[in-house]
Amino acid sequence: MVQPSINNRHYTANQSNIIHLMVQQPTVLFGYWEVSKRLKSLIERHYRSSWHELRRVARLYQYTYSESDSAPLIYYDAEVGNSESWYFRHVVPRHRYALDYGFINHNHQFVSLLRSTLVGTPRNDPDWIVEVRHESSTIHECSPSDSQHQQYGQSNYSPFQQFSTYTLYSDN
């Protein structure tokens, strides 16, 4: 491949923060991603941790097929290590999915870096059933308690109630 010239910063800058989710079959999705060196160094600077020391996770959100539903039903976490692509072999036909790629912070919380577009899995026909192969991944129900997005959507404020303009006030 042709490498862009060194001084062509703009070219390189836009090249590598990507994530994409593809449907292989009703029960299998394939996602790939790439995080730019700059974004990695931004993370390293902010989290004071080397990129390679962070636990990297691909999180697959499952939605109902109907577009009117906004909240995901469930999500799957796959610890992907250094991998830049993943097969999700346990998905459900006729559902919508979106993929996040991110890492686990020092408080064991998932911080998303990239989010894919939503894709829909086809309906499944019994004649076409493909053997489901389970990957090592953890599955979580999305409960209101761990979902902040609704609150976020209703307010112009940050998702942190104690945050006001410039700093984070304590609860006291």
Next chain:
Amino acid sequence: MSQLLETNSTISLNRVHKAGDGCVALVLHAHLPYVRHNEQAERLEERWFYEAMTETYLPLLDMFDRLERDRVPYRLTMTLTPTLLAMMDDPLMQLRYERYLSRSVELAQSEITRTAAQPELQAVADMYAQHWSYLLQRFREWDRSIIPQFKRHYEAGHLELMTCALTHAFLPFLKHSALAQAQIEYGIMEHERHFGVRPDGIWLPECAYAPHLSKLLQQSGIRYFIVDQHALQQAEPMPVNDTFVPITTEDGVYAFPRDAMSSHQVWSSHEGYPGDPDYREYYRDIGFDLGWYDEDEWNYIKPHLLADGARINTGLKYYRITGSNGEKQPYCPEWARARTVDHARHFIHSRIQQLRHAKDNVTGIPIVLCPYDAELFGHWWYEGPQWIEAVFREWHEMQQQGNQTLSFVSPLDYVNAVPNVQQAEMSMSSWGRGGYAEVWLQEKNDWIYKQLHKAEENLLTVLQRHANDWGYSTIRERLANQSIRELMLAAASDWAFILDADTVPSYAIERTNHHLERCQILLHMLEHGIYNLTELEKFEADTPCFPNLHYRTLLDAMTNEATKTLNSRSNSSTSAAPSSSDHQLMLSSLFAYIRQQLPTSPSQQDANDRNSLTQNSAWNKKRILMLAWEFPPLVIGGLSRAVYDLSRYLVKRDCEIHIVTREVPGTPLYEKMDGIHVHRVPLAPSMTEIGFMDWIFQMNASFTICTDALITEGIHFDFIHAHDWLVYLAAQDLKEAYQLPLVVTIHATEHGRNHGAIHTDMQQRIHEMEYELTQKAEHVIVCSQAMKREVERIFDLPPMKVSVIPNGVECVSTISSSAHNHSPDHISLPIRSTDIDNIRVFRSTIAKPEDKIIFFIGRLVYEKGVQVLLSSLKLVQERVPNVKLVIAGAGPMASELKRLTAELGLSHCVHFTGFVNDEERDLLFDITDVSVFPSLYEPFGIVALEAMGRGVPIVVSDTGGLAEIIDHNHDGYKALCGHTESLAWHITDLLLYPDKAEQFAKQAYRKVTTLYDWDVISLSTRQVYEGVIAQ
């Protein structure tokens, strides 16, 4: 033309309606990837084309001619894909093929001699020699052009021709629908170029369908396509006619299902017709059989193999399939021919049975559609073309005997004859293994998609960026066209298919990389304006295909895609579903929108050019990137309003301002507000809990990605102006990445907010970010002398690096206009409100007519000192009992303040309004007797200026910026900071002496309108910018 259409339509109608039990459509998909290699005639892959010519395409044409000659009516549908047509049309390929066929004839003739001792084999060699000589003769008669022969049969009405996507890309896997649309449209254009008409039907490569393709097909005027059977079986609603009647998509395009049963009869290598023992055995070719034990034999066959001695098919195959066991027996053409007749009868009989069965269960006319790869016929199944011939001859005989049971039609006939079929929605599907996409997407080939999609992005970006400067340079147009050609050739589904089948994976890898590499080289030339013509000419010469491919078609498709994306966004924004919107999609729609909106053509100057321009003493219009975490209509603190006001006044001073801020639900991602370009970046909402600093990180990461995209779009910035630590990460990253000067406004410090004490880790972290931000900046702006002293001290900044520029305020006009009174001594109060009745009503909701009103507005946080004001209210009441305090604003301390109010027994005279908008705030000012700003820490105090601009008497605490605004006892009172008694005394004084209060208010108003005017402030800011650029 319309007459012709009408005639065709009538013929279609007859064909379909005269069918007794139903219709059968035989469809042959003729396709080969583009395997032309300019410099190498001996490529194995190029031989795919030659073999298919000899074994499939020429025999099919010959068969059509025989049927025509014998007046046997037939109706067959074919796809001739654009890549195949390109090779058929290529003079070099034609010449090479003629040479190939000549050599085949020579080999067959020498085989007659070699097999002299084996008469059964010799007869077969003789068959090949005669057949190939005949084909060679015909090929020469046709001047090596066979496309006109297909066209002749099309025009005769026997052959229906469909088109295909330009390079046979697996359309659901193209990332941008613009590319899918271009694949379809270019395919149609090629069809039109070769056959003189736009096609009605399309063969979707690999029968791969996805819902988004429906609209694209309809927009291109496509009337029908073919899907695998299960696509219909899974459709919603479930088709009532099973798979015996096509459906239409929601856009009215007919989808014909492939019939699985007839497919099996022809395809299956064991149970299917081609597996019959009398048919020719494909796997016994002399290219593989000869020369293993005999050197002479090796020397004999070697010239017919590849140059490196690799064994290949020569086409000379002597044996029939025979049985599953035992030695292969010599081929007997007569036996095979007899079997084709048997199989043809069986096929027709099976279809009749199938249609009769179907007819009882469906409403309307059933149709069985039998699509096959054309190359199956003749190449794999040697007798395939004979079988097709036998099918039509058998059908003809039946018709002559009066048996009208079934009719052979093309899908187009059916579309013409049956205008109404059920509409249903289909999911993604293909005709590949498993029925979906596992052939084209699995571990062996998945890596290609990231490369292809990156190239897509790059191509679309470059094309769009230069969309307005086309049209005058032929070279640029050629570069654009060739880059599209290369990407499309890289995207052929054949490469992924080969990687899956593991046949010639190195070739598939080579071809994918080769075209992608060339695409990148061409885009690089376009982007940088450095054209290597020799290279361009070589690329063009290597791929002399699709001469009508023009970048405009793709640009139109991109506009179409952008419009759809925006529409879908505006539709989705009506539902309260921000979380389901996808981050990347939103960013891309933001950029698509920006592309359309921005009037300025992208700068072609590189960084050096721009630097040299900045050396000029004259101030050229500068483009400034403003990073602000809040921007109207999102207003949380004073920062939002201050950035907005500063920006709109800077716009008047020859600055092009681009605000990058975060998205606010219900507002556009891009808009131009008072000349300011506002880019609101969507933040991917977290589904699970994250920390505050994680959120800050995500926001900054999104800001950098957005800015990168703006810069990629050609919007180059002269410098960055960042506001506060919240955007530190983005400011620092962008400064380093693009080597841009950085100006920072520090609106407040963590140190100040916490009274000089940094206790917690969080406070420490924020303090560090503020420190870093000011260190990285070329210049720091603060709003007051107090702040200047503070930042110089706590961030170790040299005084030269810090400028004081106050915030401004917009004032309402005065009661008596300046036209009436020029006396400098005369000071008027501003009009507080013209609607006195409205004010009275509003006031009555809060206080009695005789009550005095004290007003506080601000965030309810500790440093604003509301707790001090509440304590002093007790003291005020001692002298002014009928007093009411209105507290407007929201914040983390709200509940604590309410509790304190209750504890002090003040609930009856304190009114909390919560957050108020500007209009409500002004109403409150208008009913206020005294406004009080009792801050413990206040870098500037914009609300005090707003009160002064509204003609409201004020009491402030003697701290920070507030202290600098007020001249004590002249235009207001300054109370001791945090001092309850001092604050109470000054409030009481103004409440008891309204004349004094009014005099203060008049003086304060004059100060605001002269010192805190945005016009003056924007000039000072621009002077800072000039200083930074001069550095």
